[in-house]
Amino acid sequence: xxxxxxxxxxxxxxCERPVAKLTRHHLIPKRLHRKKRFQKLFSKEDLVTxxxxxxxxxxxxxxxxxxxxxxxxHYNTRKALLELDELRRFxxxxxxxxxxxxxx
Numbered sequence: 112x113x114x115x116x117x118x119x120x121x122x123x124x125x126c127e128r129p130v131a132k133l134t135r136h137h138l139i140p141k142r143l144h145r146k147k148r149f150q151k152l153f154s155k156e157d158l159v160t161x162x163x164x165x166x167x168x169x170x171x172x173x174x175x176x177x178x179x180x181x182x183x184x185h186y187n188t189r190k191a192l193l194e195l196d197e198l199r200r201f202x203x204x205x206x207x208x209x210x211x212x213x214x215x
Contacts, residue, residue, distance in 0.1 A: 123166040126205045133164040138187040140179040168214050172201045
């Protein structure tokens with residue numbers, strides 16, 4: 112069975128800015144895919160295809176907000192990620208910036 116990844120959209124799936132070069136964020140971090148706990152919690156398809164296309168600043172902010180275990184267990188959907196105060200505030204702040212804007 113070949114699993115298909117979602118196609119790349121025209122905008123970041125967090126800040127919704129039109130960005131030409133997006134990165135794929137695995138909502139269940141790849142390093143956790145082989146852990147029995149995650150294999151019990153999620154199907155193989157979920158482990159592979161549960162992703163978001165995000166701009167580099169949003170991707171960095173996700174990984175700054177919390178560790179991989181916490182991301183995989185509690186923040187493995189777009190909605191859940193946006194429940195993180197720090198990340199939600201960052202996304203709101205970034206939303207109106209130009210495509211090529213890189214936060215310091």
